[in-house]
Amino acid sequence: MSPFESSNIDFKSLKKVVGPKSDLKSLSETCVSFANAQGGLIVVGVEDGKLEPPVDQKIEQDVVNKTISRLRDLTDSVGIVNPEIITHENGGQYFKFIIHPSTRTIATTSTGKVFVRVTDNCVPVSGEELTNLAAEKSAFQWELVSIGKVKLKDADINQVTYFVEQIQNSKFVSDFIKEKSNEEILEFYQLINQEGFLTNLGVIWLGKANQRARLSYPLTVQYIVYNDFEEKIRKKDWHFHLHNPKELLIEIEKEAVELNYTTEISSGLFRKQIRNYPKEVIRELLINAIAHKRYTISGDIFIEVYPNRMVITNPGGLPLGITANNILHERHRRNPHLIQTLHDLGLMEGEGSGYDLIYEKLVREIKPLPVIESSINKTSVTVYSGVVDKEAFEILEYISQHFKLSQKEYIVLGLVASDKKILSTQLSLKLQLTTEDRLRSWMGSLLEKSILTSRGIKKGTEYLLNPTLFSQSRLNIAPTLKTIDKEQLKHLIIEYLKYNGERSKQDIHKHIKDVELNDIQKCLYVLVEEGILLPLGGRKNRTYKLAKKK
Incomplete structure (x- = not known):
């Protein structure tokens, strides 16, 4: 017996049907969700993630009968069949029953709620x-x-x-x-x-x-x-x-x-x-x-x-x-x-x-x-x-020849190589991930092997290709300012304004084309806060110049 729930099997503790914490109402919703999908098996008496019931657990036939009867009362158009008590080889007992798919009508709870099984979740439908x-x-x-x-x-x-x-x-x-x-x-x-x-x-x-x-x-x-x-x-x-x-x-x-x-x-x-x-x-x-x-x-x-x-x-x-x-x-x-x-x-x-x-x-x-x-x-x-990015393609070719990576790691690496650098939030969005923990599982060993590097913290974390690795690879890859460090970018902006005088952020962006306009804007904010630059004019036509040294 697989210890994991899936789209067609669900494990429930015996406490779900007997005792002060019993909740047959939520169990009836699970039955409805199976009936509205492709049917399934419900196992009562085995905790989710466990392979077997507790050693001393015994199931009375009366408990099974009352559970099935009550679930039938709490549902409509749900076929609940073949309840059976099973004695595990460890001596503990559990019981199981089958939910048939409802072929022509939508299954509901007795209160009219509708659910459907999606992977291992019971999802409400409305x-x-x-x-x-x-x-x-x-x-x-x-x-x-x-x-x-x-x-x-x-x-x-x-x-x-x-x-x-x-x-x-x-x-x-x-x-x-x-x-x-x-x-x-x-x-x-x-x-x-x-x-x-x-x-x-x-x-x-x-x-x-x-x-x-x-x-x-x-x-x-x-x-x-x-x-x-x-x-x-x-x-x-x-x-x-x-x-x-x-x-x-x-x-x-x-x-x-x-x-x-x-x-x-x-x-x-x-x-x-x-x-x-x-x-x-x-x-x-x-x-x-x-x-x-x-x-x-x-x-x-x-x-x-x-x-x-x-x-x-x-x-x-x-x-x-x-x-x-x-x-x-x-x-x-x-x-x-x-x-x-x-x-x-x-x-x-x-x-x-x-x-x-x-x-x-x-x-x-x-x-x-x-x-x-x-x-x-x-x-x-x-x-x-698409037009293949030749440099990024060569990078992935080089890595595939020198490193053994998983499918997830290749997907992450390809996305980073394509963008040159990418925020963790943007990477999670492309990978359809909802939590930072899940992103770490996709990153795998890319950081440990120094294929990628990161900078920033939490939602501001950026991932980029490790320039040291590729300088050693002898690949003929042109340098890019897209992955430039923020301190270096600030220095470039200061030097540009030093020799060109008052300029807008669009002018600066034309001079430093590889860098994203959003990154230039962030640096300008920091330089203004530090008193290094002076902003002039309204928001739409704002320009910047070096502040005079006191």
């Missing part, structure tokens, strides 16, 4: 989010429904054989699954139901073209290329339902030649070809579009390629609880069985959305982070081909 939840209800269960009543014997036998062979040869699948019969494997992956009919998911993977076409909203894709004037110059579509998801992915990658274009950059005596879009980024975004598409609404997946960017759009907004500002960390699935199948076939990560990989591959080539836009009907992701 207002506009209720509309999204109602739309998600059918999406949650779409995979398991069998509308066409297609028998397994009527499916494409070649697809059935090929699918089973891939599962049996996959390094991501346990021997326990591989040793099952063909039908048991298909049932395990929810491709057939207990009556032997193909589910909607089964039709997508194993069906014939005419069977896939009879799905309400089958998997269809359009690939469109535009010129500089945003005029269509090439189009390819997949509307004939000839491929399962894996075959379709391979066909798209083969057809989308524009996504394989490269840019040449010089690196010393050599020239290096850099892809406009890293191959791994294309694969992850295509898989995400297929895996998280809402199959209960009409619409194609669109892949639009412009001279400077690629936009992938799929029907349906982001899953409930996921936003553009937390997608790097949240783990919530719309089509969990499809995602599990794609993972076991080696096509995508089992957890999350793969955005950590997307971030890593983009920042390692000093490309902009993806731009994500989502509404109730669609989600689009824009990736820019």
Whole structure:
């Protein structure tokens, strides 16, 4: 038993249901949150983070019966089933029960409150989010429904054989699954139901073209290329339902030649070809579009390629609880069985959305982070081909050859190298982090290895590349004033005004171009406070000059 809570399991202390501190009301909210997502398991009698119940803990059947009865009274449209007392090998006892997902109605508490499970949290839902939840209800269960009543014997036998062979040869699948019969494997992956009919998911993977076409909203894709004037110059579509998801992915990658274009950059005596879009980024975004598409609404997946960017759009907004500002960390699935199948076939990560990989591959080539836009009907992701910052790229190449870093460390390093210096608050924002502690875990050993240096304290902390390291590397990197120390910047401003007389901050910025205007303004404030400079004029037209020495 895993000691950690997740999107489909929750641990509760026995004190939650018995004794003076019992709180069945909050437990009922957890039940509602599971029912409005994909169901789950509640374990009572094991503390969160523990592997086992207390040694001397005993559970009376009457406690279980009263708990289940009371939870049913406190909830509406929540299926609470299979309560069972378990005796752990240490002698202690706990009990567990299953929450079924509510397939057609929104589950609520008896007081009318609505909650949904997002990762390991019970999140309240209200207002506009209720509309999204109602739309998600059918999406949650779409995979398991069998509308066409297609028998397994009527499916494409070649697809059935090929699918089973891939599962049996996959390094991501346990021997326990591989040793099952063909039908048991298909049932395990929810491709057939207990009556032997193909589910909607089964039709997508194993069906014939005419069977896939009879799905309400089958998997269809359009690939469109535009010129500089945003005029269509090439189009390819997949509307004939000839491929399962894996075959379709391979066909798209083969057809989308524009996504394989490269840019040449010089690196010393050599020239290096850099892809406009890293191959791994294309694969992850295509898989995400297929895996998280809402199959209960009409619409194609669109892949639009412009001279400077690629936009992938799929029907349906982001899953409930996921936003553009937390997608790097949240783990919530719309089509969990499809995602599990794609993972076991080696096509995508089992957890999350793969955005950590997307971030890593983009920042390692000093490309902009993806731009994500989502509404109730669609989600689009824009990736820019960008112009590689040659110097920053060489820095990351040098570091990759001399240091072994984690994925998180590479992401942080790429963001710092791209900006030359960055405030901790700005870095946290780009990494979608909420606390300083979490930022430290992403920084890893970058400071200890002297790859990065820091200056300032708390929210004023800045991170920048360590100039000493790169002076030793013999890289041909031009110096920049962007990372200049504040005392050195103050000296430059004083020297400029000494020889040029009264000047505005804009004049100073033109002279010291690499330094951000905001940093110049801060230095001017300090110099005025120290009595070194005199401000003249109003705020809009303010100028500065050296104060006369007394």
